[in-house]
Each structure stands twice: as C-alpha cells, then as structure tokens.
Amino acid sequence: MITFSNVSLIYPNSTQTVIEDLSFTVAEGEFVLVMGPTGVGKSSLLRLINGLVPHHTGGILAGDIRVNGISTQSVKPGGLAHIVGIVGQNPLNGFVTDVVEEELAFGMETLNLPPDTMRKRVEEVLDLLSLAHLRNRSIATLSGGEQQRVAIGSALVMHPKVLVLDEPTSALDPIAAEEVLSILQRLVHDLSLTVIIAEHKLERVIQFADRVIYIRGDGTTEIGTPQEILKTSAIAPPIVQLAHALNLPEIALTVREMRRMTEPLRDSLALIPTPNQTPAEPGEEVVKVIGVSVAYGSKLALRDVSLTIGRREIVAVMGRNGAGKSSFLRAIVGVLEIDRGTISLLGRDPHDLRGRERTALTGFIPQEPSDILYGQSVSGECSQADRDNHISPGETFALLQKLVPEISAGTHPRDLSEGQRLALALSVVLSAQPQLLVLDEPTRGLDYSAKNSLISILRKMAEEENRAVVLATHDVELVAQLATRVIFIADGEIIADGPTVDVLLSSPAFAPQVAKVMSPSPWLTVKDVVGAIWTPA
C-alpha cells in the first residue's frame, strides 16, 4: 500500500537531513506505530505519505514514495485526498467549517462528489464513529475526544485506504483516548484500513500495533514487530521497563500477557508486607480554597470546591476533558473570576496580586508555554526575566542550562523543541522563586526522557525547596511517578482527593500499567516494584 524507497529529506535553510535513506513497505490493513524522541522527524515522516512534505512545506526529497501505486512526487496532496486521510495533533486547527455535518461533507464537496453519495457517506460515518447525536452541534462546543472523532470522520468520508494520525490522543484523557484507539482498531479489522500513527504515550497504543518504525535520536531508523523493537529500544512503555527491571527473558505488550508472565513472581511478592507508602506530612498551608463556585453563563465549571494545599505537596489534578481542571488552576492563581467562596494564597487574595508580588507567590505554566514568551531569542527572554525579578544578569540562563544543558542562547523560542520550550518557560517562571508552581498539562508532546527531567525538577522544587506544586494532567504514568496527592474532578466537583496510591488504584481506567500488572499489590511504578524486591521489609 505504501512504499518508501531510499527516501531522504532535507528542509530548506538546514544542513541536516531529517530522514536519511529510509526504505520500508506497509501492506494493506496494517497498523503501524511511528515512535521516537521529540523532534526527530516523526511528523515529517507522516506528512511525506500524502505529499504535504515537501509540496506544502518546501524541502528536498530524494528517493520515491508510492501510495497505492501513485508517486507523491507527481501529484499534489489534493490528488491523494481520496487515498490518504490525515488527522493532525490538534484537530481544532484543521477544522474548516463550524458544524459537525458540514465538516464531514467539506472534503467530499471539494472532490465534487454527487449530493446523494455525500448523504450516504455522511450517515455511514456518523454511525461508524457514534457521532449521530452530535450532527448539528457546533464543533467548538464538543469535548476533545468528540472533536478527535469528528476529525477522523472527516477523513473517513473520503473512503481513504490509508489513515495517518499524528499524536491523536495527546490531548485526551485516558478514557477518550481508549475510545479513539479502539475505533481505529475496529477500522483496521473491519475495513482493512491501513493506519499509520505517531504517539509518545506508548502505553496507550503499543498493544494495537502490528509493526513499529522506530526513529532514534541520531536519525537512524529501525523497523520491526513491537516485540523486536521494544526489547532493545531506549524508549519503552512502563510495562516493558518493568519486564527489563525484573530481568524477564521476554517482554509483554499487554497487561494480560504480563500478568501471566509474572504470576510466580507476584505470588512470592504477595508474602512481603506492602511498603508503607504514606507520603510525608505536608508543610505550612500555601493554598486555601473555601466553597468556590465558578459559572460560565448557565454552566457551572466549579461547584462548591474546598481544599488546602501545603508546602512540599505535588498535587495532580485529573479528570475528563472539560471537567473543570483548567478552571480550578486558573481560579487558584487568580485569573478567573470566582462567583462564590474565597481563595487565599499565603493569606493573600490571588486576584489582587500584581507584578512582582504575583510572581513571587505564584508561577503559572500554561498549556502552550509559548504564551508567556515574547522575546526574540532565548537569551533575550532570560535577561527580561532577570530584569523583571531584579536578580543579577545571567541567573535565569544559568537555571535554564541546568535544565537543558545543550540549549543555545541565540535560538528563537519558536524554533525550540517542545521540551526545550517548556524548560525555557519553566526557568523564566522559576527565576522569580514562586512559592506555588502551577502547570497546565505540561507533558503534551514530551517524550519519556523530557518527562523524566521534568519530574526530577518538580520533585526537587517540592522536596528540597519547600514549595507547593499543582499540575493538571491526563498522563497517568506521570502522576504515578511524580504526584504525592491526586485530586479527581468530575463535572466541577472534587470526587476524590487523597494520596496518589489510593486514588489511582481505586479506578481501573486511571490505574497505571504497572499497578494493573502487579494488582493487588499497591505499586504504581517500576521503581516501586524494584524497591520492594531488593529491600524486602
């Protein structure tokens, strides 16, 4: 179905090839996962398939790519629209109209299909993706999972043979992600659709993949079955890391297989009393929230929320897309008007804080870290932060270099990788030494190694520097490794609040992979398990 023969790609104004001498063939009905660290060219590879690269982006392509027998060199992306459907990372940016049904029809209209064919196909896709009840809805009012389904639907109405998805679940909560992935799985099996998908959260998708294209940090590639690749690859989901840590001869990709393989081990471990996992007592109270409600129009975003957060706590706020996580974060840092209740930050009302006073109390990293950056270079950004916070010149940059040593001072913030940009925003915010750090979905688009360095920074902030950290996230594995406490928000209300172990283990959908494998032992991460085995109580 797809053939890459000796493909190399180089972008204009660049001396380094993004992809070098890549050859592979994907058969019809295969589910192929593209994995690799951030910034190695996964998106470029995906966009090569329908010719968006280089037709839309520029660049020089050597070698030949054939999709269904058509060379992408010879036709424009539009000419492949009926063969390749592509779904981007942020579906909202790719929507052309504002109503679900019209969005589905848009591609077919451009292909000049007769109206009765369009009607039939729209109905088909509405049923296939369970979107029928949303047909007249404005797309902007849909949840993240629903939007992603609409984006997949608007590709499927063209009856493509290949569906290409670039991190389709990165913005979704675990349940919505599951929903999207199981739909893809069904399409592969029922319609023999070929699916090519790039994803960082391997734990979500690896069980569906037939084959993996692994692009290493140095640009070399490896292609094989998931077992072959993951046995040796540097990046691996927690379930594989666990197998490595336990020195198992084989690796498993699903919880079921892994439970079978670890059965004798778990039996012996069950004898060991469970480790005492109660986290250290939180320190002095930093955030105090009493009876807070927030409404947008007639819709309640937060309903009578009360809690306190102390120093040394790392609090993860979890919940479905649109449950009120962002509203909660924005309320405690004081950008959201609250309708009822009080919030105090070390005795101050966050809404009244201005300038230097504010930055000394709270630091906020928004979902798009670039929102708070406006400098023309990394060094400009850092010196602005030095001036704002009245600290000696160079201090912010020194902080940044501790986080990402290889960063160059002259780069424009836009040209940084996802992880570097987050590090820059983080050091700008941290240079003011805030007592409370708030992060909104910090791991979108981060690979495992960037995530690990984020974890160690935040840990250090909380444990050694006595600060409080609050983060909203969908990333269960991050929460398992990082948080001391989890708050679960549903429909604007706190429905669970407690130590990470208790909250995560109480809901199967939000339990991390290791916990599912080791159940009923209450271990969340590979480190927990290894610690329990080597130092038996």
Added chain:
Amino acid sequence: MHRLLHPLAWWIWAGSLAIGVAMTNSALIAGTVVGAAAIVVRRKAEKAPWAATFPWALKIGLWVIAIRVIAGVLIGVPIPGRTLFTLPILPLPSWMAGIRIGGAVTLERVSATAHDGVMLAAIIALLGAAASLSSPHRLLRSLPIMVYEFGVAVVIATSVLPQLVASVRRIRDAQRLRGQETRGFLSWRRIALPLLEDSLSRSLDLAAAMDARGYGYSRKRSRYRPNSWSAIEYAICAASVAALIKPQYLVTVAAILPLFLAPAPKVVMST
C-alpha cells in the same frame, strides 16, 4: 436535518418590508411592522450567534433616533409652529445663511425629526431581523458558483475569528500571570508577537488540512444539502412583494405572515 426557510427568502421578505415601510412613511405602521418582525424573530430564529443581530439592530436604531432628534433640535431650518423652548442662537458667518444653530424649538420640528429617525431605525431593525433569521453560512452556500470560492474564504475567516479572540484572552491571562500588566499601549508588543505566531501556525495547520482534503484540486465543486426553494418560500416572497402595491394596508400582514408559514427552528441541544 431540520428544514429551514431559504435564507434568501428571509432577505426578500425583510427587504420588501423595509421598502413598504418607507413608502407608507408612517411611524405607526413602521412600529407595527417592526413589532411583527420582532415576534417572528423570537419564534423562528435559531439559537445561534447571529441571532443576536436583531437586538443589536434595535439598539442601533434607538441611537439613530436619539442622534437624529438631538441634531434636529440643534441644527436646521426653522419650522413654524408651537414653540416648546428656545435655545440661544449661535451667530454664524453670513455665507452660511439658511443654516441655524439653536433658536426656537417647535413641536413640529421635534416631531418631524423624530419621525425621520423612527423610519430609519425601522429599516435598520428589519435588515437586522433578516440577518438574525438566516445563517450567514447558509446564505453564502446559496450564492452563485462564481462567488462561491470567495464565500468559502469568508466562511473560513468567520470560523477563525472566534478562535483569534480566544487566543488573545489566553495570551493576556498567561502574561498577567508572568507579572506583566497587559493594559496600556506598551503591552501591545507582548501580546502581538505570541498572537501573530499563534495565528500564523494555526493558518499553516488549516492550510495543510485543506490541502490534504483536496481543497482547490478539482475545478468543480458539488454541494452537500443544497438550499431548496419550495412553495413556502414562494408564498412568503410573493406576499411581501405584493404588499408593496398597497403598503399602507398590506405591509403589516406580510410582516406577520412567516409566523404562520415558516418552519420552526430546529431544536438546538444544550451544550
């Protein structure tokens, strides 16, 4: 999908009413027609962003009346009649004879200018009613194929606009949290740069998505669910145009007609 009245029918209806009101030149009829149109808007408009156009048009109409009356009282040719009060006359150079600022304000002068204002406001309100009742996207879709491509561009632009507003708000909040005050002229650069970058990458994404979906690849373009023109549309248009023969009697009837003929708006699910 629920059948809706063809958007062009709404515009023909509203246009004929506006002409009819102007022909009768009677504030009473203008008031009745706008009242009837208000009932039609209330009962037949969809729950959509553009439905707010009618209240806005009414507000603009009130301003028009107010400005017209104030200007009419202050400036203008004297009309004889019962004097309400007298303003001091501003002396003007001799070459501006015929224009007077201030002077005696007669009842006739106030009522004449108020009447003009009401007529103008009624016409604005009627056009606002048409805008409220018809989706701009559906109107664009019924445009002839020649301007259609332009129409699609407008549809895309109108879908992007709300996102732009949302981006501005998001960036302002984020900068406030960085301790930067975002009011005042000097802060524009701090907002403009991220905003520009944001909208640029967004438009690139959109362009890539449209490219990938075959936009502009085929010369011809078919239409999903073309707007149809049925007996109801003909009846409403014919009635409102026919009302222009004897507007003083018929225009109010034409105004209220869609209340009985037009299909009810589709039920919009709450979000």
